[in-house]
Amino acid sequence: MMDDRHVSLAHGNGGRFMREMIEEVFVSHLGDSALDVHLDAVPLTLPSDKVPCITTDAFTVQPLEFPGGDIGSLAVNGTINDLAVSGAAPQALTLNAIIEEGLEMACLIRIVKSLAEAARNAGVHVVAGDTKVVPRGHGGGLYLATTGLGLRDATWRLGLDRVEDGDALLVSGPIGDHGIAVMLAREAFDLSGPVRSDCAAVTPLALPLAKVDGVRFMRDPTRGGLATVAHEIATATSLNVRLSETQIPVRDPVRSVCEMLGYDPYYLACEGRVVAVAAPDVADEVLKLWQSLPDGDGAARIGALSQGAGHVVLETEIGGERLLEELEDDPLPRIC
Amino acid sequence: MMDDRHVSLAHGNGGRFMREMIEEVFVSHLGDSALDVHLDAVPLTLPSDKVPCITTDAFTVQPLEFPGGDIGSLAVNGTINDLAVSGAAPQALTLNAIIEEGLEMACLIRIVKSLAEAARNAGVHVVAGDTKVVPRGHGGGLYLATTGLGLRDATWRLGLDRVEDGDALLVSGPIGDHGIAVMLAREAFDLSGPVRSDCAAVTPLALPLAKVDGVRFMRDPTRGGLATVAHEIATATSLNVRLSETQIPVRDPVRSVCEMLGYDPYYLACEGRVVAVAAPDVADEVLKLWQSLPDGDGAARIGALSQGAGHVVLETEIGGERLLEELEDDPLPRIC
Numbered sequence: 001m002m003d004d005r006h007v008s009l010a011h012g013n014g015g016r017f018m019r020e021m022i023e024e025v026f027v028s029h030l031g032d033s034a035l036d037v038h039l040d041a042v043p044l045t046l047p048s049d050k051v052p053c054i055t056t057d058a059f060t061v062q063p064l065e066f067p068g069g070d071i072g073s074l075a076v077n078g079t080i081n082d083l084a085v086s087g088a089a090p091q092a093l094t095l096n097a098i099i100e101e102g103l104e105m106a107c108l109i110r111i112v113k114s115l116a117e118a119a120r121n122a123g124v125h126v127v128a129g130d131t132k133v134v135p136r137g138h139g140g141g142l143y144l145a146t147t148g149l150g151l152r153d154a155t156w157r158l159g160l161d162r163v164e165d166g167d168a169l170l171v172s173g174p175i176g177d178h179g180i181a182v183m184l185a186r187e188a189f190d191l192s193g194p195v196r197s198d199c200a201a202v203t204p205l206a207l208p209l210a211k212v213d214g215v216r217f218m219r220d221p222t223r224g225g226l227a228t229v230a231h232e233i234a235t236a237t238s239l240n241v242r243l244s245e246t247q248i249p250v251r252d253p254v255r256s257v258c259e260m261l262g263y264d265p266y267y268l269a270c271e272g273r274v275v276a277v278a279a280p281d282v283a284d285e286v287l288k289l290w291q292s293l294p295d296g297d298g299a300a301r302i303g304a305l306s307q308g309a310g311h312v313v314l315e316t317e318i319g320g321e322r323l324l325e326e327l328e329d330d331p332l333p334r335i336c
Numbered sequence: 337m338m339d340d341r342h343v344s345l346a347h348g349n350g351g352r353f354m355r356e357m358i359e360e361v362f363v364s365h366l367g368d369s370a371l372d373v374h375l376d377a378v379p380l381t382l383p384s385d386k387v388p389c390i391t392t393d394a395f396t397v398q399p400l401e402f403p404g405g406d407i408g409s410l411a412v413n414g415t416i417n418d419l420a421v422s423g424a425a426p427q428a429l430t431l432n433a434i435i436e437e438g439l440e441m442a443c444l445i446r447i448v449k450s451l452a453e454a455a456r457n458a459g460v461h462v463v464a465g466d467t468k469v470v471p472r473g474h475g476g477g478l479y480l481a482t483t484g485l486g487l488r489d490a491t492w493r494l495g496l497d498r499v500e501d502g503d504a505l506l507v508s509g510p511i512g513d514h515g516i517a518v519m520l521a522r523e524a525f526d527l528s529g530p531v532r533s534d535c536a537a538v539t540p541l542a543l544p545l546a547k548v549d550g551v552r553f554m555r556d557p558t559r560g561g562l563a564t565v566a567h568e569i570a571t572a573t574s575l576n577v578r579l580s581e582t583q584i585p586v587r588d589p590v591r592s593v594c595e596m597l598g599y600d601p602y603y604l605a606c607e608g609r610v611v612a613v614a615a616p617d618v619a620d621e622v623l624k625l626w627q628s629l630p631d632g633d634g635a636a637r638i639g640a641l642s643q644g645a646g647h648v649v650l651e652t653e654i655g656g657e658r659l660l661e662e663l664e665d666d667p668l669p670r671i672c
């Protein structure tokens with residue numbers, strides 16, 4: 001007997017129940033004419049004057065749903081954002097769903113709907129997909145993996161190799177919202193607060209920077225947070241990244257939870273922010289551009305690159321200095 | 337204290353241990369100049385006279401290693417094969433690894449080496465990747481998801497819509513090897529036999545068919561096996577697929593295990609076979625072509641399309657007929 005309110009192993013076997021689940025849950029909600037489930041591989045139309053770029057990400061966040069998002073919107077936005085910070089306009093996504101036997105069908109449908117909405121909002125098409133079902137106890141309800149294809153102007157390039165001594169560091173909004181929202185949504189903590197994940201496509205924030213000469217590098221600070229992006233920049237350039245504690249935007253409730261539980265906000269994941277490195281003479285222009293956009297009103301100039309030995313130095317509120325080490329312990333596992 | 341012989345949650349946190357694992361386990365063994373882990377998205381070079389095609393697949397096979405393959409070679413070949421049967425020469429892969437805390441590092445390295453070897457053999461590059469670590473009890477050791485990009489001649493098209501009444505059905509080799517090899521490798525069965533998975537890239541079998549006029553459609557029979565591919569053809573065309581039991585190649589040990597345990601070989605997964613539909617006048621040519629290739633020596637003409645109501649009919653050895661229904665129960669979950 002099939003229990004059609006929950007996913008069963010038979011939904012993953014390649015036969016009738018799998019076909020029905022794919023049609024009723026995925027195809028119907030994705031509602032995308034670009035998705036043809038009868039094809040083994042899908043032809044793409046790519047203009048020859050652009051550079052196609054590809055990226056991929058897996059998502060294992062717990063819980064599956066949290067204030068401000070869910071694993072579905074996260075899987076779309078997370079991959080879109082890797083394209084956007086690389087200067088590529090997102091075009092197409094592929095989707096893998098590894099579903100745990102027993103997941104409520106209603107929950108799966110909510111997540112697929114949210115995923116579809118995130119894709120529509122960003123103007124990308126889910127062009128290919130695959131589902132697998134693993135036995136009860138072999139998965140966290142649902143894991144998703146997305147691969148994204150985007151198009152970049154052939155003339156534009158950003159990269160860590162373009163970062164220079166004296167460049168400014170900017171962030172498009174407050175940090176740590178995603179990490180704290182997910183953490184609070186876990187049952188283990190009996191806290192609830194007004195913190196919502198910042199989960200969103202950063203395309204509107206990242207792509208306009210293509211036109212700003214002097215923008216050197218962008219990255220979205222996800223796992224490992226701002227401090228980890230700062231370390232990537234410092235390691236690649238052998239310059240110091242100096243961050244100013246008073247300039248880094250952190251929402252009050254995020255700061256409170258961090259203080260209460262001993263988290264360092266600089267290591268917490270964001271899912272809708274951009275960190276940019278820009279020449280000092282265009283930093284204000286970038287900041288103004290961001291602040292004029294709906295998701296960029298909290299943008300700030302937070303630091304600068306300087307001669308050094310590849311360290312990340314936080315200038316504290318009281319005028320001292322603290323080294324931000326490369327992350328070792330995981331404050332919040334399974335944040336994305 | 338880190339136990340460096342097993343994967344820990346800290347290997348998934350975005351920080352130092354994750355960076356080290358990616359460098360030491362993935363980058364070093366993939367040994368691919370196309371893989372730059374410092375990029376959020378990777379630019380691709382695609383010739384404008386070919387049609388880029390994309391496909392994606394997740395892999396959750398248990399056990400992770402089995403005679404003839406492992407989840408690594410399977411993840412490469414499975415995705416390559418979806419491209420190949422679509423007429424696209426595989427170029428690039430992206431890789432997601434969802435690793436369960438506690439997986440032996442030595443096992444992970446063996447699998448990544450095998451994956452790298454499969455990719456090298458097929459001439460494809462792993463251009464982007466992501467790793468996540470889930471807590472003990474939340475994964476089956478390792479899940480992989482791969483997305484593949486291939487290039488197809490612009491002039492060539494195959495499709496279910498080209499299949500005609502009277503067309504012949506062919507298979508490139510014996511069926512069911514993968515399903516039985518994986519099943520026997522599971523500890524629950526105290527059987528061992530000479531059955532090895534057929535896990536392999538079908539590129540050499542599939543791509544030469546591009547030049548044979550009259551080849552209508554190809555598919556690799558994975559989950560759900562030959563019967564499921566036959567159903568896809570029957571459903572899409574509303575023709576009957578008539579299969580001849582005496583013509584379908586099944587190895588003796590596979591047949592023995594099926595008889596012993598009550599499996600129907602027609603529903604068992606292959607991972608290195610191609611099913612092709614061809615006009616009757618080119619069927620012999622396709623067969624000869626396949627039989628001249630190392631992986632095609634067991635190729636056979638196994639049936640034909642005929643007027644009907646979209647059924648799959650097996651003509652049995654003793655001259656009777658049996659309907660092969662669409663798969664419902666899963667004989668062997670987590671086969672790929």
